[in-house]
Amino acid sequence: MSDPATTRVEITAEGSNLSRPAELWMTRDLLLILAGRDIKLRYRQTVLGAAWVVVQPLLAAAIFAFIFGRVARLPSEGVPYFVFAFTGFVLWNFISQVITRVTASLVGNAHLVSKVFFPRLVLPLASALSSLLDLAVASCMLGALLVLSRQPLSPEILLAPLWILVALAFALGTGLIAAALVVSYRDVQHVLPVALQLLLFISPVAYATTAIPSGTDSWYSLNPLVGVVEGFRASLLASPPPTLSSAAYAIVATLALVLLGVVAFTRMERQFADVI
């Protein structure tokens, strides 16, 4: 790495001669340190400190359970509503956090983007990485809830990490496109909360898919998160799993999305410092 002969960089308007994956790999330490920074900063100078990681999702889930379970009485496939909703909510919370943080990762670090070079992909990746901590904490709480409410565990629980990975890819793909756009068009920042709310309502987080009127379900299943949320929940609870086609569609659509995200991001990447 310190051998001058091996680090000959040629820069033109089209790009450099170095391969992106190799450069990204070289900056893996930066990735970890930035993710660590995001986590530290989130809870510094708060009274409860890291306890917020636990308290925040609990509060949110309680509100959720009250509104949708008690007031709206949404169906939950025979599973206690709080357990049903909290399971979906853990995954949804992760998805929405990753999308939000990844979207803000470039603009929030504008001072770095305009003053120093590193593969720009490090910033959104570090944001996504830092959200894994929140997910880990929420997962522990979910595990405790499942044990306390005596939910029968099946070997399908091994599929849960796979669905988390698909959820991460979905959120990362969406976030990368939004992050690249927000550099030029801050409008995205205003659209995003509304779009996330819409996405939440068209995903089976607070209700089971059986609540969807049969005439609209072909439109409804265009959302890849339907398969993702259903799959995740079915791996943990005794709720019906997604159909094979729904699961396959979720995975293929998500892969396409993350690919699109990376391509869009890297194509716009070189102009970030000039526009941000």
Added chain:
Amino acid sequence: MSSESAVSLDQVSKYYRIRRAEAASAPLGHVLRRRTGPRLARAKTEELAALEDVSFEVARGEALGIIGRNGAGKSTLLKVLSRITPPSTGRVVLSGRVGSLLEVGTGFHPELTGRENIFLSGAILGMRRREIGHRFDAIVEFAETTRFLETPVKRYSSGMYVRLAFAVAAHLDSEILIVDEVLAVGDAQFQRKCLAAMGEVRRDGRTVLFVSHNMAAIEYLCPRTLYIEGGRVSFDGPTGSALAAYSGAKGRTGAQTAVGVFERVEELGSTLSGYRVKRVRLGSDDGLQDIFRPGSPMHIAVDGDGLTNTDDVEVGFRIRSASGVSVAGVRAVMRAPSPRPKAPAAATGDVTFSIARLPLNPGAYSLDVGLNDRRTDAELDLAEHVATFEVLASDVYESGYRPTDSEGPVFLDFSWFARSGG
């Protein structure tokens, strides 16, 4: 593009497309214009060339200074070299790991502690975690902040903050170091320390590209300097000459119209007092000239409005070295007038100064001429850098030894002897 050069630029240009004011004011204007087609869009934007056709090479282990006015393109050049922004055309080749320091404290976060910021900033500047850990003690020692390692840097004094930030950068282990105006911060003692650290980088055989407004620092670090003006390389060569070109172009108030003749350039609002320097001529005993030798005679003739009213106004001048440092200066009030000028007719003016033996070593110099009210001492007019001249090396001691500017700007007419032995 030899294999020896660490940095090589081949016809590099950088254009920024800026939107005109009226187009930018309409919120949807940008989007709408895209729909109406490229021809309309082009009419509403202007291209601004921040860098134009810049080519140069820096050899491995060389220290290159880069000077120029604000907005001349220095920062854009460094951003292109640091890969922060791509060139619009042309090619840059960097052989070696690049560390760039375009600001003090890149990546520092006020909420994080000194220790956390060392790792964060180090990683952002391109160091591996292991490397930072390896140099951690040296960084802390350099910054003199051992006691405050666990304190958030927002509680640091600005001096401590700058010291820690520079300390991280000073321990970057890159073959090519790109540094922008970072010595402008910190106290004098710390500035010296930074300068010494950068000198060490050079002695290690690493390549340094150094932008600064601190001419003394440029002179100290860099034998060769690039002078950038309007996005172009205006001068590329020995630092002394680059500094001369820069100080000559910067704030210059006189234009040379003939050998040794400098006419004052008109400026707004400069004739209010009614006293004004209009022309400065330089000459030797033989006539007008702008090249002198150490110890040779020099005459400075000043013409202007109201200068002959010597009861009301007094004339003074100051000689500046290439780096802009004042070397010597006199004012008429210091001495009673001589009965008649010793200068040749070509070099006498409303007021003429005569220097019997010019006490300057070889180099480029410039001249400020000023007018003051004789009673109140108020400044009536000041023509900065109104004239420039050069002093050439010569066998002034008649020993075969030609003094250079490395001895300093002042030429000493000296004698010496040794007690005879035995």
